Amino acid sequence: MAEACLALAMIGLTAYAVLGGADFGAGFWDLVAGGPERGGRVRGLIKRSMSPVWEANHVWLIFVLVVLWTAFPVFFGSIMSSLYIPLMIAALGIILRGTAFAVRGQAATIAEARWFGAIFASSSVLVPFALGTVLGGVASGRVPVGNALADPWSSWLNPTSILLGALAVASGAYLAAVFLAGDAEKIGQRDLVELFRARALAAGAVTGVLAIGGLIVIRDEARSLYDGLTSGGGLICVIGSALFGLATLALVATRRVGPARWTSAAAVGAVVFGWGFAQSPYLLPGQLTIDRAAAPGATLTALLVSTAIGLVVLVPSLAWLYRLTLRGEIVEEFTPLDEKFAPSASERTTP
Amino acid sequence: MYIAGYMVAGFIVAAVYAWSFLKGDRSRYVRAGLIIPLTVAALAAPVQVIVGDWAGREVAKYQPVKLAAMEGLGQTEKGATLTLGGLYHSDSGKVTGGIGVPKALSLLAFHDPNATVKGLNTVPRADQPGPVNLVRYSFTTMVGVGTLLALLGVFFVAVWWRNARLPRSKWFYRAVIAAGPGAVIALICGWIVTEVGRQPWIVYQVMRVEDSVTTAGGLPAVFAAVMTIYLTLLGIIVWLLRRLAAQPSGAQAIEKQDIV
Numbered sequence: 104m105a106e107a108c109l110a111l112a113m114i115g116l117t118a119y120a121v122l123g124g125a126d127f128g129a130g131f132w133d134l135v136a137g138g139p140e141r142g143g144r145v146r147g148l149i150k151r152s153m154s155p156v157w158e159a160n161h162v163w164l165i166f167v168l169v170v171l172w173t174a175f176p177v178f179f180g181s182i183m184s185s186l187y188i189p190l191m192i193a194a195l196g197i198i199l200r201g202t203a204f205a206v207r208g209q210a211a212t213i214a215e216a217r218w219f220g221a222i223f224a225s226s227s228v229l230v231p232f233a234l235g236t237v238l239g240g241v242a243s244g245r246v247p248v249g250n251a252l253a254d255p256w257s258s259w260l261n262p263t264s265i266l267l268g269a270l271a272v273a274s275g276a277y278l279a280a281v282f283l284a285g286d287a288e289k290i291g292q293r294d295l296v297e298l299f300r301a302r303a304l305a306a307g308a309v310t311g312v313l314a315i316g317g318l319i320v321i322r323d324e325a326r327s328l329y330d331g332l333t334s335g336g337g338l339i340c341v342i343g344s345a346l347f348g349l350a351t352l353a354l355v356a357t358r359r360v361g362p363a364r365w366t367s368a369a370a371v372g373a374v375v376f377g378w379g380f381a382q383s384p385y386l387l388p389g390q391l392t393i394d395r396a397a398a399p400g401a402t403l404t405a406l407l408v409s410t411a412i413g414l415v416v417l418v419p420s421l422a423w424l425y426r427l428t429l430r431g432e433i434v435e436e437f438t439p440l441d442e443k444f445a446p447s448a449s450e451r452t453t454p
Numbered sequence: 455m456y457i458a459g460y461m462v463a464g465f466i467v468a469a470v471y472a473w474s475f476l477k478g479d480r481s482r483y484v485r486a487g488l489i490i491p492l493t494v495a496a497l498a499a500p501v502q503v504i505v506g507d508w509a510g511r512e513v514a515k516y517q518p519v520k521l522a523a524m525e526g527l528g529q530t531e532k533g534a535t536l537t538l539g540g541l542y543h544s545d546s547g548k549v550t551g552g553i554g555v556p557k558a559l560s561l562l563a564f565h566d567p568n569a570t571v572k573g574l575n576t577v578p579r580a581d582q583p584g585p586v587n588l589v590r591y592s593f594t595t596m597v598g599v600g601t602l603l604a605l606l607g608v609f610f611v612a613v614w615w616r617n618a619r620l621p622r623s624k625w626f627y628r629a630v631i632a633a634g635p636g637a638v639i640a641l642i643c644g645w646i647v648t649e650v651g652r653q654p655w656i657v658y659q660v661m662r663v664e665d666s667v668t669t670a671g672g673l674p675a676v677f678a679a680v681m682t683i684y685l686t687l688l689g690i691i692v693w694l695l696r697r698l699a700a701q702p703s704g705a706q707a708i709e710k711q712d713i714v
Contacts, residue, residue, distance in 0.1 A: 185666045191676055195683055202687055209694055251670035 105397035108174035108406055109386075113379050114168055117372045119163035121278060122425075123231075124271065124371060126160045128279025129153050130200065130227020131272060132302065133220065137214055143441030146220065148295050150208075151437050152286045157204060159421060161197065173406045175396040177248060178386045182346050185246045185253035186237050189215060193233040200226035228272055235271030239264030242378065243325040262397040263317075263324045270313045274371050277306035281351065281367045283427075286362040290437050297361065303355045303363070311348055314374065328390055331381025340377030344370050364429070457502045458644065461603065462494025462637040469634025472627045475663045481504035488620070492630065496607030503604055506597075507562075514553045514563040517589055517658050518572035524554075524593040537595070542586045547575060553601065562636075563664040583653040596643040599636050616679035647671055 129149045136142030136149075172179040181188060203223035212218035234257040240246055243263040258264075280303035285294035322329040331337045347370035354363035384392045387445050398405065515519045521527075526537055528547025531668035536559040540552025557567040564571070574582045583589055606629055613621045621627075652658055656666045667673075 116464060140529060187668075187670050187672070187676070191679065198683060202690065206690060209697070211697070213667060250666055269478070314502045 104400060104407070105174065105393050106401055108170060109379075109393055110396070111410060112174070112405075113376065115167040115170060116165050117375045118374050119160070119167060120271075120274070121161060121275070121368045121371050122156070122160045122260075124275035125278040125282050126153060126275075126428055127227045127231045127272070127318055128223050128277065128306075129283065130301075131276045132279060132283065134224035134228060136169030136300070139217060139441045143439035144295060145298065146440035147438050147442075148283060148290075150286055150440060151290075152428075153204070154208075158201065159199075159424055162382040162417070170406065170410070174398055174403055175386060178391060178396040179248065179386065181246050181248050181391070182237065182241060182253070184251040184273055184331055185255075186240050186259055187251070188255055189233040189236045189240075189259045193230050193237070196230035197231065198228040200230060206353075220440075228314060231271040231275050231429045232268040233259075235268035236264035236377075238271075239267035241387065241391070242267070242321070242382065244327075244329050244390070246387055248391050251297070261324070262320050266313065266317045266320050270310065270317060273310040273313050274307060274374075276311045277303060277369050277426075278371060280306050281355060281360060281363050284355070285364050288360055292437070293448060300358070300360065303360075307348060307352050307355070307367075311345075325388065326383050328378075329386075332377060336375050336380035336383075340373045340380060344373035344377065347373060355380065378426070405435075415427065432435060455507055457498050458641055460498040461495050462503055462641050464491040464498065464636040465603065465630070465633040467474055467491035467629045468495065471710070472630035474502060476624065476627045485620070488630075489563040489614075492610055493614075495633075496605070496611045497606035499607040502600065505645045506600065511547075511563060511565070514571065517652065519574060519577055519582060520589075520647075520658075521563060522572060523589040524647060524652050525571075526586060526590045526627070527559065527692075528572060531572040532560075532570045533557045533568045534539060534563075536562065542590060544579070544582075544584075544586060547573070557687050579603075581654065581659075585650060589651045592643040592650070595622070596640045599640040599643075603633055603637060603640070663698050 129152065133142075133146055133149050143293075191219070200223055203219040203226065207216050207219040207223060208220060212360075239261065239350040240258045244260060245258040280299045284296050284299035284303055285301060287293075318329065318332065320330070332341055347366045350361050351366040351370060352411065354360070354366060382388060384394070386393055386396050398406075468488055468491040471484050471491075475486045475488055510521070513524075525534075526540075526542035527544070527550045528549075533556070535554040535556050537549045537552040537554050540551050541550040559571055559671065560569040563568045574586070606626075609626070610621065611620070654662050654664075656663045677700060
């Protein structure tokens with residue numbers, strides 16, 4: 104039963120890594136889009152793509168947190184109390200990001216839009232980095248079992264954490280570029296398709312290099328995790344991720360961005376599952392196994408039953424939302440963000 | 455909380471449009487903004503009275519010390535008196551200056567005038583909530599305001615039912631304006647009762663607050679950061695809402711005609 108609960112958390116984490124990651128990645132491209140005029144069209148596309156889904160994607164984070172604290176309270180408590188600094192940074196970043204994105208939609212001047220856009224975009228990079236450092240702290244065995252026993256700084260400012268933080272940002276940017284290229288194609292913005300294709304290839308290459316580099320760092324820092332990733336289920340996932348990643352690059356390079364969205368998601372999802380396999384049967388490497396961390400049977404049963412009931416509502420509604428979004432059926436206007444504040448064409452011609 | 459949420463949201467939205475209505479705007483937009491949330495709140499209010507009664511009896515059964523704090527009941531009493539007003543004194547365990555209604559507390563808490571209601575003295579002083587008067591007055595305020603809101607809702611529904619129109623009295627609209635913040639006050643008071651009334655426990659009679667708090671450093675810094683962010687957000691939201699309010703809305707521009 105503990106395994107079933109962990110599987111739920113892993114599915115949630117994968118969904119968040121893919122969907123939430125792409126969401127943060129869109130913010131990354133907003134950040135590096137350039138000045139208001141040069142980046143206006145890019146930002147307009149990002150706003151159009153993100154508006155229907157940016158809140159829904161965070162359902163997955165909440166889901167993961169709830170499953171973990173209910174099913175594995177000791178594990179959850181150890182992480183939350185030890186890694187409270189990056190987790191607080193992530194939480195505040197998520198709040199600022201959502202607010203700034205929503206408020207930017209109501210901005211009256213380009214100056215206001217730039218100000219809120221900067222907050223939105225910089226938090227979009229900060230949050231996945233902070234969450235990645237948390238995973239790094241756990242994976243490299245820096246979180247002891249108990250309340251706030253880890254070093255508050257080195258537990259998340261260490262080679263594995265920094266690397267996983269960078270990987271989280273890069274993989275999000277990579278996913279977002281693939282998805283945004285797909286969206287640009289649907290609304291017939293050829294120049295934006297080309298722009299995001301190039302970015303998808305670059306970000307994909309960076310993500311791949313970071314992932315391979317990550318293995319070398321992990322080999323020194325967390326030998327058992329490295330062994331897990333290079334044997335059995337872990338190895339299958341790593342190879343699968345590499346193949347999906349290469350397939351994505353090939354699809355993007357040959358201008359087939361539609362199917363590339365699925366392979367890019369699979370590449371990122373495989374890494375998350377590979378990590379799960381590599382750490383098994385430990386939640387905190389070398390210290391806390393899944394069985395020892397699990398809550399009593401009654402709690403797990405209640406969690407599984409209530410999740411099943413919740414999924415009946417959640418899955419169809421999210422599936423419908425993503426379907427509409429991926430097919431481009433949610434009518435959302437494309438307006439380059441800088442033009443929103445420029446006098447409109449009709450006003451310019453009328454004296 | 456669900457029902458209370460509908461009440462609070464309903465009265466807050468209605469209060470905004472009651473203000474416009476009093477200032478003379480009788481457009482369809484303002485009337486809809488008044489009628490829809492008021493109906494929701496008016497229907498939720500009587501349900502909340504029933505839920506509140508049920509919740510009160512549950513507290514009496516499972517958290518008797520909290521109930522004793524809510525009512526300022528120092529000693530266990532059979533056929534307990536409901537005391538309104540006055541001040542509770544922890545040393546004597548008595549309320550001075552209040553008005554007593556014999557047997558009413560037993561009746562409310564257990565639906566039986568002769569039931570025994572446990573007092574604060576059933577646990578040592580260290581296990582009793584400190585600010586009993588705060589809990590007590592929060593509870594009184596919540597119940598008092600909640601009852602007034604329910605009456606306001608009943609009045610609105612009755613007038614609508616009998617005459618198919620909005621009430622004419624200006625005082626009704628003034629009351630709706632007051633109901634907006636009033637509902638928030640009742641809600642906050644309810645939270646004070648729940649949280650302060652449970653002290654010193656975080657899980658009633660299982661875990662004390664001081665045993666549950668993390669030993670991680672930096673709590674004050676985190677607290678300050680969270681406060682700063684939320685106060686900033688509050689400022690941004692007020693700024694944004696004022697801006698949105700200043701713009702003429704589309705609905706207002708199109709339908710600025712009275713239909714009744």
